[in-house]
Amino acid sequence: MPNDPRRSLLAAILLPLLALPGLADDLGQLNPEEGGISHLAEVLAGDPDKAGIACWIAYETQKGGLHTQAISAMTLCAESGNAPSMILLAHAYENGLGVAPDEEHATLWFKRAAAQGYSVGQYHYGMALLEGAGVPRDEGQARFWLMQAAKGGDADAARVLDSWPMS
Numbered sequence: 001m002p003n004d005p006r007r008s009l010l011a012a013i014l015l016p017l018l019a020l021p022g023l024a025d026d027l028g029q030l031n032p033e034e035g036g037i038s039h040l041a042e043v044l045a046g047d048p049d050k051a052g053i054a055c056w057i058a059y060e061t062q063k064g065g066l067h068t069q070a071i072s073a074m075t076l077c078a079e080s081g082n083a084p085s086m087i088l089l090a091h092a093y094e095n096g097l098g099v100a101p102d103e104e105h106a107t108l109w110f111k112r113a114a115a116q117g118y119s120v121g122q123y124h125y126g127m128a129l130l131e132g133a134g135v136p137r138d139e140g141q142a143r144f145w146l147m148q149a150a151k152g153g154d155a156d157a158a159r160v161l162d163s164w165p166m167s
Helices: 005-019 036-046 048-063 067-079 083-095 103-115 119-131 139-151 155-162
Strands: none
Touching (some): 048 083, 103 139, 119 155, 139 155
């Protein structure tokens, strides 16, 4: 349900947490340097393990239909090494959700997720290679990445390989 009003509401509530400064410290003083996208970038650079909630907010924002608003946070999450965010960002570029459609940029993010061993990224990168989407068509490399994805448990990759013509 891409246009689920509950997701849109949740995103509308949570996204400002990424864009607004911290509300207060223990003494009640405002700390504008402890909030916003620039602070998120610093936190992710220093400790990528803290990306979970921010990346989840970006995911919910994107799925809630607020594509343009989610791009900055999704990009930060992807650049910090969060493979699911790489896939979400790739889909945004693939479908023009909040950004101009860019097949090469989409495939780059699929490749980065694949290189991390993320089976969903391996599947999508393999399919891009098979179809020549954003990269030159390469059946050998496509098969390699689809096999990696299938080994990682990706059922879609296994189905593609099962239907692959024997040569």
